[in-house]
Amino acid sequence: MPPCLIQSRALELPIAVETAGWVVPFGDELRLLINQPGEGTTAQYRFRLPNRIDELERIPGVVAGACECSGNLIVTAANEKGQPVVLSVAGDGSVLWQVALAGEMPIRWPVPGCGDARPVIAWQTEFGKIESGVVAADGLSQQSSFSAGGPPLDVAVAGGSVWAIWSDATGVFAAENTPGRRREIKLDETYTSQLAIAADGDSVWVAWERDRGVFLARIDPGGQQVAPTSKSELSEDAGGSLAVIPGPQPLLLLRRLIEDEEGSRWRSVLATAGDEPCVIDGMIHSAAWWHEMVAALSPTQLLFLRKTLEHEESPRPTVVDT
Numbered sequence: 001m002p003p004c005l006i007q008s009r010a011l012e013l014p015i016a017v018e019t020a021g022w023v024v025p026f027g028d029e030l031r032l033l034i035n036q037p038g039e040g041t042t043a044q045y046r047f048r049l050p051n052r053i054d055e056l057e058r059i060p061g062v063v064a065g066a067c068e069c070s071g072n073l074i075v076t077a078a079n080e081k082g083q084p085v086v087l088s089v090a091g092d093g094s095v096l097w098q099v100a101l102a103g104e105m106p107i108r109w110p111v112p113g114c115g116d117a118r119p120v121i122a123w124q125t126e127f128g129k130i131e132s133g134v135v136a137a138d139g140l141s142q143q144s145s146f147s148a149g150g151p152p153l154d155v156a157v158a159g160g161s162v163w164a165i166w167s168d169a170t171g172v173f174a175a176e177n178t179p180g181r182r183r184e185i186k187l188d189e190t191y192t193s194q195l196a197i198a199a200d201g202d203s204v205w206v207a208w209e210r211d212r213g214v215f216l217a218r219i220d221p222g223g224q225q226v227a228p229t230s231k232s233e234l235s236e237d238a239g240g241s242l243a244v245i246p247g248p249q250p251l252l253l254l255r256r257l258i259e260d261e262e263g264s265r266w267r268s269v270l271a272t273a274g275d276e277p278c279v280i281d282g283m284i285h286s287a288a289w290w291h292e293m294v295a296a297l298s299p300t301q302l303l304f305l306r307k308t309l310e311h312e313e314s315p316r317p318t319v320v321d322t
Contacts, residue, residue, distance in 0.1 A: 121140075198250075
């Protein structure tokens, strides 16, 4: 069996992740965001090699998503009134600006992205339609919308396009929306309840679960599928939530709540096509490729995993107790 991810090291977090958290590559560092819903804020930390974690200014609001864009961190969050806001955060952790999203309360919270080096958000206020717009200190501009099915539904911003993936009784679909044009691709003939999409430059990776496995494909701008569809077998790990982690080798992150006579517990899996999976006994809130490693955020630790080398014995699936 080809090599899989194995744990390289783990660092204890300054505070525990109780509800949600993100690990975001940010230049040469990692930015860690840990929601504090009881306080209406998000704790912010900077990780730098070899093992330094520094606390930064707290973000006002409970974060829902984050990405790097043109040297700043773009964050979507809920403010003290529960309204959606978009914030730009500088390298030192300070908030440069924040914009409240007016109008109807979204049924899908704004997803941040970096479209042609500009912050772009995509959200949903009614089923069947995705809204998007460029966001800056002076507000929202270049708003547009396009049709999409679901739920289940996932959205992403890649280059100059906003993408969506969804499923219905007739199959799995992806759509790309650029100014003045919408393209749609049928990915599968079968309904699925688990699917995901993630930006990778101007392209996207899409994933969907079927037959106790996950199919993964890359789609480039213009709606053409440019990577052969691959399948990762899941066996007993099917049926959980699904996310795609873009990078030098796209990863699938699966999380499933197991309930048995021992009680309830989380099980997470990081998998690449054709490899044995890395199995983690516990919740992985977020993961990202960084410096040829995978950084994964558990409730109490920042885990670093690496690919096994060719001369190393290929291990059995790694089990990490978090």
